[in-house]
Amino acid sequence: MKLICNTCSSVPGVGTVDGPNEWLCTRCGEALTPSLPDVGSWADAVTDVPGVGRYAALLPVSEPDNLRSNEKALVPVESPRLAEALGVASVRLLPQTWNDTGTFKDNEGVLIAAKCLEWGLSSVSMHSSGNTARSYQYYTDRLGVTCTAFVPQASAYKCPTRSMGKSRVVAVPGNMADAAEAAIAFSKEHGALRLTPSQWKIEGKVPLGLAIAERCADATIIAVTIASGYGPLGIERGIRRAGAAGLPTVGEHTYRLFQASDAGVLGEALRDGRDEIDLGDMVAPEKAFEPTLQSTNPNRTLPLVRQLVAETGAHVDPVEPSRVEAEAPLLIDACAELDIPLAYETEKSAFICWGGLRQAAQAGRLAPDDRIVMVVSGSTPLDHLP
Template identity: 75%
Template sequence: MRLTCSSCTGETGGRTEDGPNEWLCLRCGGGLTPHLDDFRSWSDAITDVPGVGRYTSLLPVAEPEDLRSSEAALSPVESPRMAELLGVASFRFLPQSRNETGTFKDNEGVLLAAKCKEWELPSVCLHSSGNTVRAYQYYMERAGIVCTGFVPQASAYKCPTTAMGKSSVVPVPGNMADAAAAAIAHSKEDGALRLTPSQWKIEGKVPLGLALAERCADATRIAVTIASGYGPLGIERGILRARSAGLASVGDHSFELFQAEDAGLMASALRDGNEEIDLDDMVPPEIAFEPTLQSTNPNRTLPLVRQLVTKTGSRVAAVSSGAVEAEAGLLSEACEELDIPLDYATEKSAYICWAGLRQAALSGGLAASDRIVMIVSGSAPHDRLP
């Protein structure tokens, strides 16, 4: 797959000039769009490189080996037990905690590392609540790129390896805004490119949508927790991209999107029809129920998530800590039986998602004919990480 500029690609013989920006042409500033080959079947579209590398022909990356990651993380796991508890036709986990660094951020990390290698960047920096920094650190270091990540002190426990080769994770006193300020200062002082582009973050979740298109084409509902919404936006992009390439893909479907109650501003904005979220309301609690779901930039994605929710008939709901705690033991037990690593103490995202689904089932929001895929976006225990 190539990114092409409608304004100047014809003048350059089809060569592209993308970069770590909002998918804008580096020559003329025009918007870049994917140029897809047509495929007769999935067997023609995939490679034998495991994980994200399997879908290189459908991603804007030149070298499949640079996208090598965990195949198991993109392989759905059936759970008749969970289907019965929800009263639905089928239930599958997409076990993202089987990724190398234990979360679904690996898809984004491996793709951005591959692109930064193509762009010949020697060093990068970023900020996050933890998981993104950890994934970027791992894959950037693998690609030979120095990565410095900044995380709020309160969520530094999500990054057990503060140093990896020349890459490092730096805890910052304060909140996400303070971590962002530290990353900006480091970029100015060190010359490392600060990674912030939304389009590439969305693209980093496309492999999940491609895996669902190939392996769960009968899915009717996709369940995942969200912060700013990059996850479902990327998943939907992957589903539509497979379809555009002439491949079998997920048919009519909707998303069940969940947030912790203390991070439910996206859900509130969509429910109330707000055009934007007041940043004064974005101050996270001193001790967040799940720091991973705290965000500093939802207004960038709010209109996109609104379009997705409207188009697919999806729902965004906040889930109380009490509901999560009541369901935690059941999900831990089910995942242990299926060898899906999960750790409530490290991250509660998957537990929030499951509690949200149980909430939906009890309120009559799920149908007996539903085929649900739940993205396990929670973390693996630290003793299973590199």
């Protein structure tokens, strides 16, 4: 799949028309659109490259092998035990903890790294609350691109491998705003392109939607913990892209989106009908329940998530820490039985999602015929990445 500019794509020129921007043509500035293959079956659509590379034909990357990742992370695993606990027809877990760095950010990291190589970038910078930095560091280093990532000191434990080749993660005193300022300053001083494009972050979650479309086309509910909302936006893009390419995909469905109660600014804005979130509301609490779920800039995603909610009937619900803690043991046991890595002490994303689903079930908001796909993300950071 390529991103096409209707004005420039057929005109000879140097390099591709896409770049590290908001899907705008690098030559004329017009919006880009995907040029999709027309395939009738998943057998014809997928490749033999493991992981994200399986869906290379439906992603805007020229070299499928650069999208190689852990194939187990995109194969849903059924849990009758969790389905019984929720009183629903089925629960399938998308085990993103099998990714090399342990979270669903690897789908974004491997795609961004591949694009950086295509764009001819040798050095980039970025900021995050932890998991994204770890993922970008790992996959850019694998392809020979240097990434310098900045994270708040409070969540630096998410990145135990501070140096990897020339790539490194820098802990910054303060909050996400301070980490962003450090990334900006580094970019200006060292000429490293600062990676911030929202469209590429959404695109980085498309492989999850494609995996659900291929393997769970009967799903009625997709459950995932969110911060700024890039996850469900990318999943929905993947589901719709499969259909646009002529592939069997998910039918009528909705989303159950959960946030830690101390990181619910996006959900609050949606429920209040606000068009903008005050920057002061985005400052993470001093001791956040789960630091990696603090929104980076939900104003970018607010209108997009509002549209998703309107189109799919999605719900965005806060979950209290007490609920998360009470429901954690069952998820821990169920994942252990299925050999899915999980660690409550270091990452609570999956547990917030599960606590939210139990909360929804007890409130009567789930039906006996619901078929749920739950994204399981967040495991113990590895001291030595593969």
